[in-house]
Amino acid sequence: MGCAPVLGGHAAYGRIMRDSRLPSSPGFWRSPLRGPWFTSVLGVVLLGGITVLFVTGLVSYAAYNPGLSPVNDQTPGKGLLGFYLFAWPTNPHWLYRFTQGVHVTLGITLIPVLLAKLWSVVPKLFALPPARSLAHALERLSLLLLVGGALFEFVTGVLNIQLDYIFPGSFYPLHFYGAWVFFAAFLAHTVLKLPVAVRTLRDRRGEKDERDDLTSPRPGRPTLSRRGALRLVGGGSLLLFVTTVGQSLGGALRSTALLAPHGGSDPGSGPGGFQINKTAAYAGIDAKETTDDAWRLVVTGRTGAVRLSRADLLKMDLHSSALPIACVEGWSTDDQWWRGVRLRDLAALVGYDDPPDLLVESLQRRGGFRRAALRADQVADSRSLLALFANGEDLTPDHGHPARVIVPAAPGVLNTKWVARMTFGDL
Amino acid sequence: MRRMPPTKRRMPVALHRLPLGSPLQILLLACSFALAGYAGVRLLADDWFGVALWFVGAALLHDLVLVPLYTVADRAVIRGSDAVGRRAWTPYVRVPAVLSGLLLLVWFPLISGRVAERYRLGTGLSSDVFLGRWLLITAVLFGGSALLLVLRLRRATKLRPPADH
Known part of the structure; x- marks a missing residue:
């Protein structure tokens, strides 16, 4: 980790490195658990886990189809960091439910591993001299990005899923750019340390003879074996996992997610009782605007604009599809049974037999994604609906009454609720 | 000094005499900083002070507050169980x-x-x-x-x- 460069002579270092009252002395750190093996095991677990987190995180950004329209893109200044973006598919219909469930659940599960890993190397933070060479100085500076970045990513993620928006800015750019800063340091750290970790794990016998800067030179009496400590870390991960994963699995297992934001119970009972992201009250929806008399959907396309009441929509061909709601916060619902008008039928209504892209606007007054863009293939998918019913009943106000969009495999925020206006055409 | 790795015996007297170290490692870290910098200017674009505070603050808070806190708590548990034998x-x-x-x-x-x-x-x-x-x-x-x-x-x-x- 980065320390201010301290200039000084050999003798001065010798003194502060021998005085075991100071954390700069290896003798200050007494835990017999610290050592290359312990750190290597945790490091290898994090290597695998964080790689999956990074990839699923990048995938989640792609799922928003940010290249389609500025309204979908929370990080328009991404430049080359968006090199990998691709058109997000609609198959399998649970795709985003899966990738984002893995991202959030795995992230939470890895917290004890991260904390244990950081604990296991904490003496290195204080190690003197601050730099043995230019290469070593740069490595320590890089470790500031690694440790700061890891904590920044985990903290912003954990706060965001609990709706605690105290971080300095919008979640999307912070978490996305922060991930790249962290990953840059993570890659360098992997290249520098993986060979050591693999050697340590492969050749445990030599561990005691090998001189390293992790093992305490004067270890205290052990109260826990290294394997015991790993079991405790694993136990912590397991506990977090079983009290979280239910919010992504849904069904009866939701009740097992005792501490997760969308675990425990559903907000209501009956057909419209499933999990909600943003209630009508939160979005500032006025009940007067959504009555059958007041609400009109404006659909615009090649042949001009059409104003449709809910009764007009009900007279069109209604179709059903079973699709989940999957939120960027990692929670999701089981497949709900939606019924409404196909998006491609609405496109045909305004002159597009071959469905183009679509911009959907909501009545919503507050919050992000009041407008969302869908790609032509999402519009063309026969399961994509402007839904009027959920599970056999009228949509509830919190689920987007009078009408909402539902698209297979799309992130929840692209399934616009309280739809007011739909504009078909090239975006 | 018995436990000290041999390299530490050749400690630099001052930074201007700092040896270079592995050129490959320097190259690798330079690449890493380039990527981190590219993302970093975007990360810091809106509220650079707040973000930098969070980035560095998270590391400092963890290393200087959280770790000492749970270490002290753990020692208290051990001392407590020692006290009752x-x-x-x-x-x-x-x-x-x-x-x-x-x-x-x-x-x-x-x-x-x-x-x-x-x-x-x-x-x-x-x-x-x-x-x-x-x-x-x-x-x-x-x-x-x-x-x-x-x-x-x-x-x-x-x-x-x-x-x-």
Whole structure:
């Protein structure tokens, strides 16, 4: 980790490195658990886990189809960091439910591993001299990005899923750019340390003879074996996992997610009782605007604009599809049974037999994604609906009454609720 | 100096005499900084001070507050069990305390109720349940641990050969 460069002579270092009252002395750190093996095991677990987190995180950004329209893109200044973006598919219909469930659940599960890993190397933070060479100085500076970045990513993620928006800015750019800063340091750290970790794990016998800067030179009496400590870390991960994963699995297992934001119970009972992201009250929806008399959907396309009441929509061909709601916060619902008008039928209504892209606007007054863009293939998918019913009943106000969009495999925020206006055409 | 790695004997007297070290490592780190810099200017674009504070603050808070805090707490547990002459009992306090503390650390915003209003408006659910659930899990963890200790003590008493009495 980065320390201010301290200039000084050999003798001065010798003194502060021998005085075991100071954390700069290896003798200050007494835990017999610290050592290359312990750190290597945790490091290898994090290597695998964080790689999956990074990839699923990048995938989640792609799922928003940010290249389609500025309204979908929370990080328009991404430049080359968006090199990998691709058109997000609609198959399998649970795709985003899966990738984002893995991202959030795995992230939470890895917290004890991260904390244990950081604990296991904490003496290195204080190690003197601050730099043995230019290469070593740069490595320590890089470790500031690694440790700061890891904590920044985990903290912003954990706060965001609990709706605690105290971080300095919008979640999307912070978490996305922060991930790249962290990953840059993570890659360098992997290249520098993986060979050591693999050697340590492969050749445990030599561990005691090998001189390293992790093992305490004067270890205290052990109260826990290294394997015991790993079991405790694993136990912590397991506990977090079983009290979280239910919010992504849904069904009866939701009740097992005792501490997760969308675990425990559903907000209501009956057909419209499933999990909600943003209630009508939160979005500032006025009940007067959504009555059958007041609400009109404006659909615009090649042949001009059409104003449709809910009764007009009900007279069109209604179709059903079973699709989940999957939120960027990692929670999701089981497949709900939606019924409404196909998006491609609405496109045909305004002159597009071959469905183009679509911009959907909501009545919503507050919050992000009041407008969302869908790609032509999402519009063309026969399961994509402007839904009027959920599970056999009228949509509830919190689920987007009078009408909402539902698209297979799309992130929840692209399934616009309280739809007011739909504009078909090239975006 | 007995335990010190040999390289430390050739310590630099001052930074201007700092040896270069591995050129490959320097190249690798330069590439890493280039990528981090490219993303970093975007990360810092809006509120550079706030973000830098969070980035560095997270590392400092962890290393200088959280780690010392739980180290002191752990030592207190060990000293406590030493004081009653039962060091073997340490894990029966430590394990449930670690697990319960971990849950509190991760879910603090929900458990503390600091996001209660936004949570209710956002999800249609009440966050009042989380404190109770966390306390319940904590009670189960400590209760289970105590039960395990009692069972092990009883088994040890039964297994002890008569000569020991």
